[in-house]
Amino acid sequence: MISIKNYExxxxxxxxxxxxxxxxxxxxxxxxxxxxxRRDSGVHIRTADDFVPVYAFKMEQELMRLLxxxxxxxxx
Numbered sequence: 883m884i885s886i887k888n889y890e891x892x893x894x895x896x897x898x899x900x901x902x903x904x905x906x907x908x909x910x911x912x913x914x915x916x917x918x919x920r921r922d923s924g925v926h927i928r929t930a931d932d933f934v935p936v937y938a939f940k941m942e943q944e945l946m947r948l949l950x951x952x953x954x955x956x957x958x
Contacts, residue, residue: 902948905940913939918952925955 901914904927917928918936926933927948939945 902944904945904948905942906934907938907940910940915948918949918955920955 901916904913904915905911906913913929913934915927915929919926919928919933921933923935925936927936927939936945936949
């Protein structure tokens, strides 16, 4: 049987007062996110430089916390 723990990252993400630390899927780099917005093409995460689609990030505890903290975006 394969354990899910074998696939979890040992690095624990913690939100800072400046934003949420998220991991990009395509290069596994860390990005600081500041909020969530809805555009006509979908839901995007606001970073310091740009707006990135939510599906570009690894689904981790920090991303779930960011989405939960900004639930009003889902009801717009």
